[in-house]
Amino acid sequence: MKTFGQILKEIRRSKNVTQRELATEVGVDFSYISKIENDHMSPPAADTIVKICEVLGVPPDDLLAMTGKMPTPIREAISEKPAAQQFLREAQTMTLTDDEWSALTQQLKKLR
Amino acid sequence: MKTFGQILKEIRRSKNVTQRELATEVGVDFSYISKIENDHMSPPAADTIVKICEVLGVPPDDLLAMTGKMPTPIREAISEKPAAQQFLREAQTMTLTDDEWSALTQQLKKLR
């Protein structure tokens, strides 16, 4: 099982980007990137992960999933919707399986 | 529209509990309860809200919804489930209505 840092390092290298370049574009210190890549620090905030992925041109989903963090837009969407919160409470008490979550994602698409 | 503090104060009084009693049982300083009730501080952490509601014998849902905060168990359930995160990403891009969320909650119950 690869770590967050390992995966990030692989992606960055595969894109021929230096830590400094990445850091500059993302707006953080380059030493921070180094520590993340070597797993000397916990993964960055969700929004920073998203920026990193944008700069590297890859979807953020996998890296986000590894950290269990939610980007601000999603967090806010839930915060503002009591109905969504209720849904999540139900879902939690039921401890849904991955398949069940997928099924719900399908249901989602049917709504529109 | 009532504030978090106002509602908490009403509930506490309706149960004939003093701030000190509540604070002691919840495990916080009584002055903190006072500030919350008078809206001199932002609402407590989600888990503290849950404890408060347990002590007062009311469901935490309404107060939680007012703050948009998620209790640890729910947060963790989502964090650990990439499939759940995927679902939420989809849901966010679709900006579901309250009714649609309710519909999904219904779907949930059908699953079992």
Added chain:
DNA sequence: ATATGTATTGACATTCAACTCAATATTGTA
């Protein structure tokens, strides 16, 4: 009225995530 329980207020404390800065080491290249 005063004593006692109850509530409020102001200032300060703690914790943690999420970084930055400066120094040092490593790697690649001519």
Added chain:
DNA sequence: TACAATATTGAGTTGAATGTCAATACATAT
């Protein structure tokens, strides 16, 4: 080899969230 680019490391910073503590004010029953 030696120089420049790149990466690593250690220590410190910052801001937000979540409270505590001590002092003061208010309320209420006797």
